[in-house]
Amino acid sequence: MDKVYVLDTNVLLQDPNAIYSFDTNEIVIPAVVLEEVDSKKRYMDEIGRNARQVSRMIDGFRERGKLHESIPLENGGTLRIELNHRSFQYLQDKFVEKTNDNRILAVALNLFLEEGKMKSGRTVILVSKDALVRVKADAMGIQAEDFLSDRVVEFNQIYTGYEERYVDGELLKSFFEHHFIDQKQLKGRPLYPNQYVILKDPLQSSSSGIGKVDMNGKRIEKTAMETEYMWGIGPRNVQQRMALDLLVRKDIPLVTLVGKAGTGKTLLAMAAGLMQTEDLNQYKKLFIARPIVPVGKDIGFLPGEKEEKLRPWMQPIFDNLEYLFNVKKTGELEKILSGIGSIQVEALTYIRGRSLPDQFIIIDEAQNLTKHEVKTILTRVGEGSKIVLLGDPQQIDHPYLDEYTNGLTYVVEKFKEQPLSGHVKLEKGERSLLARIAADLL
Structure with a gap:
């Protein structure tokens, strides 16, 4: 063992099996990390699930020995819960506040100084998904790395x-x-x-x-292409032509489309879904959903029934439906949807446990899904259904995901060799000249 890896909380919350990603080296988990994990285990989302998995995993290690000493791992490395090395003596001049991040930094710094006094001292590396924690560590002379094994x-x-x-x-x-x-x-x-x-x-x-x-x-x-236009929507560039070809193919049940804002992902998918559901009767229902992840500060609880609560989150989908149905008056879309009955707009919160056969399924903003969540969604797809995942991996609103670890990128890479899936990256914005320039410059 020639290296000591000190893990930040966000690494374990991103991937509970991260402790097996460091070969035969020593893994150190500061005690404050356990406190942070404990504070998250009651969450009813992916973070809470991972926190509970980490808790169970570490609890299972107690059967192998004392956690504060050293526990052997299957890959040849060891794991230790660090209860000492918490002193702020060498850190307080630089970072005064005793935040949890600074407590983790203090553990890494004290281990770094201790190993430096030994003749055969090991390299101490702080692993964190938090860029500022890595910056602080570098400022203190501690080697810091991002956790990349989940990419x-x-x-x-x-x-x-x-x-x-x-x-x-x-x-x-x-x-x-x-x-x-x-x-x-x-x-x-x-x-x-x-x-x-x-x-x-x-x-x-x-x-x-x-x-x-x-x-x-x-x-x-x-x-x-059997048809160039569907519900008044046609391809404006070569990538959109490819996307429409995938969207109308019955023999390709999984389609993934990525692209910047304004490239037409959602509009193309919804037009193709409406044509195959309403005009051709190839599917019984058009099911459209998106994850509830706020951009910026959360607006908190919303009044009203479920439909009223979901409306602000689902508004981008309704905007596209208004365009496709050529709605001119307020409330007209609701009357149209209630009359059709085969179009369902829902939040992904309610998809667990469901089975979706004979449906054209559109999952918007899929870049905000974790690997586990996207697996849950794909395993809901029943016989005769087609699912389309849409999103922009460069616009991540989830705190623990990035362009290379999100569920959409995960599906694209894992399914690219499978004959039942197709993928296209849309390059050119078609919403407006201003939207295209803004997407490129900003």
Whole structure:
């Protein structure tokens, strides 16, 4: 053991199994971390669930020995609950307030100074998801790291769902004539099932074609949209064309769409859902839901019945419905929805335990879901249903998630090799010129 890892509370609340991610080194959990975990275990959300799991896990370790000494782990490392090294003597001149973060820093600093006095002293590393805690540690001369083991993808390598490939003019001509080519005829790494390919002739910049890898991953077939417009909505760019192709395919029950604000994710999905539910009767119901995660300060409790409480959270969905139904008057949308009966707008809070067969399911703002929550949602999907996950991984409102650890990115990366799923990253904003510039500049 040549390293000592001091874990912050947020690491355990993000991933209760984080203690097994540090090989054969020593894991130190400050006593104040247990207090913070204890304060969260009554929460009825993902944080509370993880806090309870951490509590049970540490309680189970008591059978192996005394927690304040050293407990062997299955991976060869050890775990210790640190009850000493809490002195503020070396920290109080720098950070006066005895906050929980500073208490964790004090433990790391005292261990760092103690190991430094030994001839074979080990490296002490503070692991935290809190950027300011890492900054403070660095200012004190302590090595600090972010917890990266929960990331499903490395920086800037999130799967986009399509690629551009330059091909010989004769091959492109064959593609247009026969409507497919063999993937082996393309240079470069193999493509995933249902991945789109923009084929270009390097000698003729205006000559290009759009194809999609078949479910077996062997052929690249020419995409042919059965309908260009649905409920007055049509594709404005090549990525939206790819998205609509996925949204109307009955043989692809899982679709993920990511993109910045204004790229048309929600509007396209709802238009496709309405067409297949109301016009074609392919599904019995259009089910639309989104997680209740506030942007900025929470507005607290809301008055009224359940529908009245949910209305502010679901308003972005109703805005899109008003646009699709061409609503002009206040209250007109409610009359339309009550008359149709096959459109359900709900909060994800109530989805656990349900089964959703023969439905077109849209989950908006899926980037605010954890891995466990998105698993819960996908396991609710019944026979004959299609589910669409939408979101922007760069707009995370959840305190313990980021672009590379959220549930939406998790699904995109885990399902990219599966023939029953399809994914597209929408690049260009189409809401308005102002919205597009704001998304790019801000």
